[in-house]
């Protein structure tokens with residue numbers, strides 16, 4: 254990981270904005286917000302919040318947060334400027350930050366998917382009940398097994414395998430993330446969400462930063478003219494890498510310094 258990567262990524266974003274327009278899209282957990290044992294406590298780093306506020310009025314720059322979180326939860330925690338595009342549920346929900354809340358595009362599950370989701374949630378509830386520290390998070394189109402606070406590593410591994418097995422059916426998309434297994438009844442990816450935003454906004458360049466396995470689905474869909482930044486360690490298809498959310502916040506500050 255090098256400071257050079259951050260400087261080169263920032264310079265590419267700045268050049269794209271000056272050259273005709275760009276979408277700057279950011280993952281939330283592990284990218285803007287350091288990871289926490291309790292997902293309720295996650296907040297974007299103050300330096301990142303300040304940088305995004307400064308970037309909000311920049312001509313030719315569109316901002317988006319693209320997260321696995323439910324969009325309402327994301328809107329509450331992300332503290333992003335008015336007008337920022339919000340994508341929740343890994344692409345299943347879309348909206349825009351407005352008047353301190355979120356203007357939501359309509360989203361409903363059909364009855365069959367709603368039933369499948371309820372069944373998955375019940376199965377995960379049963380599985381976590383005897384395992385201290387394990388929890389189930391419910392979202393509009395998915396349920397998530399959280400094992401970050403399971404002290405017994407073997408029990409966490411067994412639960413993870415069990416959740417992946419529950420997600421092996423044709424109608425379920427199982428995604429493994431950092432100490433989570435997400436079971437979604439929608440087939441959506443962050444890559445699809447970015448493609449839709451690119452088309453809607455009419456921008457040539459998409460810059461995307463993220464830290465997790467699900468973000469690789471986004472990096473994989475972006476091209477050589479786009480700007481992709483992996484936050485943290487691990488194999489990645491991204492062109493650039495920064496060490497952690499603090500380094501990501503500094504990268505955003507650099508972009509704001511150059512554009513404002």
Ligand SMILES: O=P(O)(O)OC[C@H]1O[C@H](O[C@H]2O[C@H](CO)[C@@H](O)[C@H](O)[C@H]2O)[C@H](O)[C@@H](O)[C@@H]1O
Nearest residue numbers: 281282288289290292320321322401431432433
């Ligand atoms: O796409 P993201 O914005 O990165 O959201 C992905 C998942 O983030 C949350 O889980 C992760 O962050 C938690 C809080 O730091 C951490 O406890 C957990 O281990 C991480 O996997 C969130 O709870 C999930 O719903 C999101 O899908």
